[in-house]
Amino acid sequence: MLKRSREKRTKELPALQNAIEGQVVTRLPPEPSGYPHIGHAYAGYINWFYARKYKGHLILRFEDTNPRNVQSEYYEAFKKGYRWMEIDWDEELNVSDDMPYFYDHAKQLLGRGDVYFCACPAEEISENRRKGRVCPHRQSNKENNQQIWDDIIDGKYEEGQIVCRLRIDMSHSNAVMRDPNIFRIIDYSHPIQGDRYRLWPTYDFANALEDYRNQISHVLRSNEFASRGELQAYIRDLFGYPQPVIQEWSRFSLEGSPVSKRKIRPLIESKKISGWDDIRLPTLSGLRRRGIIPEAIREMTREVGLSVAQPIVDWSLLLGINRKLVDAIANRYYCVTEPILVEISDGKQFSAEIPYHPDFSDRGARQITIKDHVHIDGQDAKQLSKGDIFRLKHAFNLQVEKKTAKSIKCVFAGDVLEQAELKIQWVTSDSIPVQLFVPDVLFIKDKFNPKSLQIIEGFGERTLMVLKSGTIVQLERKGFGYVERDGEKVKINLTE
C-alpha cells in the first residue's frame, strides 16, 4: 500500500561523541518521588536509544537518597512508565543501596581534611555562598571531624543542626563550587533502607560517585544540571576517577502543561482535575489515557532532538504525529451527539455492512440493521432542509420530507452511491450512551483554563460495547479516542 510512506521522513538522533560500540553505558535516573511524565519519557528514550544504538548497557537507577521525598509506590510507577514507552533496561539498582560506598568515600575525605562540618543555619549558608563569604566552621581541624561524623551517626546531633561540607573555594565564580554541602541529617524512614541511616549524601555527591561506580560512559541529561557538572567532576577528581562524556539538552515542555508537582497537586486537591492520570496532564498515564501512543512520543523526541534552546512544544506537534500513527491502528465507529430522530416513512428493513477500517478490509465489518428510524448528529441535521438528499453512510440515501426541531421525516431515495452527496454517520435505536471527554490545554498564560475539559453526551453504535478499555478508536468525523469502560458505560477520551 503506497499510502503509508511515513518511515522515510522520520528524523534520527545524531551520533554520540566518543561512543565506541559495546562500551556505551547510559542510565535512567528517576527519583521515585512522583509519577513519570513526558520529560522522563523524553530523557529515557534518549538514554535508551544510545545504549541500544551502540550495543551498550542501560541502567535503571533509582535516585532515592532523600528519604523524605521517596515513596515505594513510585519505584513501580517508573518501571511501568518506562515499560509502556518500550524502554527496556539491562540492570536495575537503587542508589540508597550504596550508602556504605558513600560513607567510605566520605571517611577518606574526612581523613584528608577535605571536608568540614558547618553549624550555620541554612539561610546563613545560603547567604554566605551568594556573597562568597567564609564562615568560622571552615577552620576546624580534621581530628574533630572524625569525631563529629561518628557523633552524628550516634544521634548526638539533630536534623538541621549540622552539615558536612566540601572545602573548595568560597569565592569560586560558579556558586555551586562554594563549599557545597555533601551530607546532611534526615531523620525519616526510607522505603527500602528503613531507619538504618540518618546521614544522607546530597545529590551531587551521590550522583558523581554513583556514575563512576556504575561505569557510566555517557551522562545524557537535561541542562538544569549544567552548573553542577563542574562539582560532580571535581568530586570524581578527588578520588582520581575518570570522567564520563556529558551531553545535555534543554528541559522541554508542552505548551500549557506543567509537569511540576507544585502546580499539579493543587489542581488535584481542589478537584479541578481528576488525578495524576487526568487526560489533560503530560504524565505518562495521562497521555496514555488521552490516546497518545509511545511511538508518537518517541518520534516527537527525535524531532525535538538534543537542542539546547528552550523548547515549548505545541501540542499540535505531538498530536499531529500521533494522529498519523494511530490512523492505521484505530478502527472506525459511529457516534452522534445532540441526536436528532430520522423517521423513514417507507422504511423497509435494511442491513448495513460497515467496514472497521477503510484501508484494511481484512479487519472485516459489522452488520447493523436499520428498521424505520435512526438518529443522526444534531450538527449534521442543521445542514439539512426539505428536499435535500443525503446518505446514511454505508447504507442508503434519504430525502428530507419534513423537518422539525426534534426530528426529520425522510423518504427512501435509493441506494446508489453518489460521489457528491452528504454522507453522514448514524446510529440505530439500540445505540448505547457514550460519554466523550474532550481535553484542551490546562493552563493559559499560567492560569488554569476552566474550559480545559468538555464532557459531551453522545450515542454510539452498540458495537462499542465489546471494546476493552485501552482500545484506540476513531469516531468518524469526531476524532481519535481512547476507550474506557466503566461497568456498562462507555467513556471515550478524545485525543484532541
Add this chain to the structure above:
RNA sequence: GCCCUGAUAGUGUAGCCAGGUCAAUCAUCAUGGGCUUUCGCCCCGUGGACCCGGGUUCGAAUCCCGGUCAGGGCACCA
C-alpha cells in the same frame, strides 16, 4: 546581585565549531487542489524565519564586540 546557557517561519528543528554551494532543512501548522462512502489517512502545490546594533571580511545565519529578551544555577531537592 552574581554565574552559566540560549535566541532561525505560529510552534519545534537542521545549518553555526571548520564564512561562499543558504533566494536557509525537515516536521508540525495554515491554505489551495487531488484521492476517499469520514471533516481522518494518503498524494501534489503554496505560505511563513536567521533577536537588535556595530565590527571583521570580496563575502556573515555562521566569526568578534555591545545590547535586549528568555531559561537554568547560586537548596540541609533531585
